[in-house]
Amino acid sequence: MNIISTMVGLSIMGAAAPSMMTMSIAPFEAQKRAQNLGIAESAAVTYAAQHEGATQLSTAPSGCDLDSTNFPAIEITCTEGENQFVQSVSRSFRLRADDLSCDDNDGNNGHGNSNGNDCSNPGKGKKDTASRSFPFPINPYGFSGIECHGYENWGTSGVFRAWNVEQQKWTKASCVPTIMRTQANFDNSDPDEWLWDVNGLHDRGNHRLY
Numbered sequence: 001m002n003i004i005s006t007m008v009g010l011s012i013m014g015a016a017a018p019s020m021m022t023m024s025i026a027p028f029e030a031q032k033r034a035q036n037l038g039i040a041e042s043a044a045v046t047y048a049a050q051h052e053g054a055t056q057l058s059t060a061p062s063g064c065d066l067d068s069t070n071f072p073a074i075e076i077t078c079t080e081g082e083n084q085f086v087q088s089v090s091r092s093f094r095l096r097a098d099d100l101s102c103d104d105n106d107g108n109n110g111h112g113n114s115n116g117n118d119c120s121n122p123g124k125g126k127k128d129t130a131s132r133s134f135p136f137p138i139n140p141y142g143f144s145g146i147e148c149h150g151y152e153n154w155g156t157s158g159v160f161r162a163w164n165v166e167q168q169k170w171t172k173a174s175c176v177p178t179i180m181r182t183q184a185n186f187d188n189s190d191p192d193e194w195l196w197d198v199n200g201l202h203d204r205g206n207h208r209l210y
Contacts, residue, residue: 029084036081041089043078048091055096070157071165072096092151136163136196141173143202148175154195180204 043061051057057074060066064078072095079088136156152158155174162174177198179189186204191197199207 032085033081033087036085037087037089040078040080040087043080044076044089044091047076047078048093051095052093053096057095069165070161073151073153073157094153132191132197134194134196137170138197138201139170139174141170143176143180144173146175147181148177156195176202 040063043064047061047064051074057066060076061078063080064076067075067077069075073092074095075090075092077088077090079086081087136154139155139162141162148154149158152161152175154177155161156163160175162170162172164171177195179185179194180198180202183204186198187208189207191199191207191209198204199210
C-alpha cells in the first residue's frame with residue numbers, strides 16, 4: 001500500500017513539475033518587465049517634459065526614437081529590455097510653433113525677447129494688424145463641421161490634419177478650433193495665441209483686439 005501511494009505521489013509531482021516551475025519564475029519575469037517599463041517610461045516622460053514648448057529638439061536618449069510626422073507635435077518612443085522582457089512607452093509633446101516659423105529678432109513688440117527683439121505677436125490691445133503674424137497662413141478651405149481635439153492643433157496635426165507638412169500648405173478644410181465654437185469663446189480668446197488668423201471668419205465678426 002505504501003509503495004502504491006509513493007508511486008502515485010511521484011507521478012503527480014512529475015506531472016505538476018512544469019507548472020510549478022512556471023509558477024515559480026512568473027513573479028521574476030513580471031518584476032523584470034515592470035523594471036524595464038519604469039526605465040522606458042522615465043526616459044520618455046523626462047524628454048517630453050524637457051521639450052514641451054521648446055524651439056528645437058536635442059538628441060534622443062539611447063533606446064528612444066523621435067517621430068515628427070505631426071510636426072510641431074512630436075512623439076518619443078523609448079524601449080528597454082530584450083526578448084520577452086521588452087517594454088516600450090510613448091509620450092507626445094509640442095514645440096513652440098511661433099518660434100519655429102519666424103526670426104527671433106523681428107522687432108520689439110513688448111513681449112520680451114532674447115536679443116532686444118522677438119518674433120511673438122504684438123501685445124494685447126494693439127490693433128496694428130499689419131505687423132501681427134501667425135505660425136500658419138489662413139486656410140482658404142475654411143472649416144469643416146467637426147471640432148478640433150487639442151492634439152490636432154487647429155487642424156495642423158493629427159490623423160485628419162488639413163495642413164500638409166511636406167508641401168507647407170492647406171489641402172482641405174480644417175477642423176473647428178474650440179475658440180471658434182461659440183461667439184463667447186471667440187470674443188474671450190487672445191489673437192496672440194491663434195495658430196492662424198481667424199478674424200472675421202466662421203461668422204464670428206471682428207475680434208475686439210483688431
